[in-house]
Amino acid sequence: MQSLKDRMAAANQLLSDVAVPHEGKLGRVFPEAEDDTRFPFQRDRDRVIHSYAFLRLQAKTQVFVAGGEWGDHVRTRLTHTMEVAQISRDLARLLRLNEDLAECIALAHDLGHPPFGHAGQDALDSWMREQGSSFEHNLQSYRIVTVLEKHSSLYAGLNLNREVSDGLLKHSEIHPESGETLSHSLEAELTNVADAIAYNSHDCDDGLTAELFSREELLRVPLAKEAYERTLERGTYIRGSLQHMMVHDLIDHSSLDPKDAHPIAFSPEMKKGLQELRHFLWERMYNHPLVLAQTAEGQAIIDRLCRSFLKNPNDKILNLQKRTNSTVVEAIKDYVAGMTDTYAKLMALQM
Ligand code: MG
Numbered sequence: 001m002q003s004l005k006d007r008m009a010a011a012n013q014l015l016s017d018v019a020v021p022h023e024g025k026l027g028r029v030f031p032e033a034e035d036d037t038r039f040p041f042q043r044d045r046d047r048v049i050h051s052y053a054f055l056r057l058q059a060k061t062q063v064f065v066a067g068g069e070w071g072d073h074v075r076t077r078l079t080h081t082m083e084v085a086q087i088s089r090d091l092a093r094l095l096r097l098n099e100d101l102a103e104c105i106a107l108a109h110d111l112g113h114p115p116f117g118h119a120g121q122d123a124l125d126s127w128m129r130e131q132g133s134s135f136e137h138n139l140q141s142y143r144i145v146t147v148l149e150k151h152s153s154l155y156a157g158l159n160l161n162r163e164v165s166d167g168l169l170k171h172s173e174i175h176p177e178s179g180e181t182l183s184h185s186l187e188a189e190l191t192n193v194a195d196a197i198a199y200n201s202h203d204c205d206d207g208l209t210a211e212l213f214s215r216e217e218l219l220r221v222p223l224a225k226e227a228y229e230r231t232l233e234r235g236t237y238i239r240g241s242l243q244h245m246m247v248h249d250l251i252d253h254s255s256l257d258p259k260d261a262h263p264i265a266f267s268p269e270m271k272k273g274l275q276e277l278r279h280f281l282w283e284r285m286y287n288h289p290l291v292l293a294q295t296a297e298g299q300a301i302i303d304r305l306c307r308s309f310l311k312n313p314n315d316k317i318l319n320l321q322k323r324t325n326s327t328v329v330e331a332i333k334d335y336v337a338g339m340t341d342t343y344a345k346l347m348a349l350q351m
Contacts, residue, residue: 102191
């Protein structure tokens with residue numbers, strides 16, 4: 001077998017100058033010998049895929065409460081994550097950025113999402129604010145890979161390369177640990193946009209499947225209409241066509257100049273089209289009475305769990321607190337945020 005170093009050098013030749021090279025630049029917190037069959041970011045990807053937090057994505061809400069009355073043909077947090085990873089890889093290859101890094105950030109990007117989707121995040125955040133703190137799912141994804149997951153008895157977390165863990169700090173400008181200004185890799189920027197490409201297109205699909213709106217109603221949105229017209233010839237569906245249009249637009253309009261505020265960006269026309277689509281989805285899907293009823297139930301469950309655990313923390317919470325050297329409040333937050341929808345419901349029934 002050719003050496004890892006030689007294989008990485010050859011693969012780096014295919015990357016743009018602004019890509020993160022295959023050996024990375026920032027390294028791991030705990031130095032480790034590299035594996036000879038996989039590049040460092042491939043290895044990180046495998047650690048993410050084999051983590052407990054990743055397994056739990058299968059029973060977490062994307063928009064619809066997982067395993068609920070909507071049937072099996074709507075996205076969960078896991079299938080959403082797989083779509084983001086797929087789009088990230090393709091975009092990275094098209095832009096000659098590091099596919100392995102983009103894929104790895106994508107697979108980890110929603111690990112910190114609590115049960116019941118954004119409603120769950122709001123409920124957990126308001127409870128944490130009562131306790132003088134706050135909750136944000138991107139920071140929680142970072143905490144999962146750096147503190148909460150167990151990969152080796154020698155260190156906490158997954159000991160990923162810092163390009164991956166820092167890439168999860170989506171809305172942070174300052175690093176939560178070092179206090180330094182964060183400069184996001186283009187691969188991390190790309191994954192953010194891939195997230196938007198994935199949810200804007202698959203939510204149209206899920207909304208139609210769950211019959212929250214009709215195709216005629218969706219087609220009143222100009223971008224959706226354009227996407228639909230493109231499908232007629234091939235007899236395909238609107239989701240794929242929307243993705244295709246967004247990917248093309250992004251490739252044609254990204255500067256890839258790290259000095260730009262948004263080096264990976266859509267054209268102004270696509271931004272406007274997406275704003276109209278977002279508006280439609282907000283009104284007709286995320287704020288649909290049936291979706292709101294489910295999310296309200298989820299919020300009540302999270303609130304009940306947190307209050308009850310604060311009065312009476314169980315062994316899992318106390319062990320977690322000890323292992324992570326945290327406050328009880330933080331351990332409750334970590335425990336509840338990690339739950340699947342199913343597990344949270346089950347726990348709430350026992351209270
Ligand atoms: Mg996402």
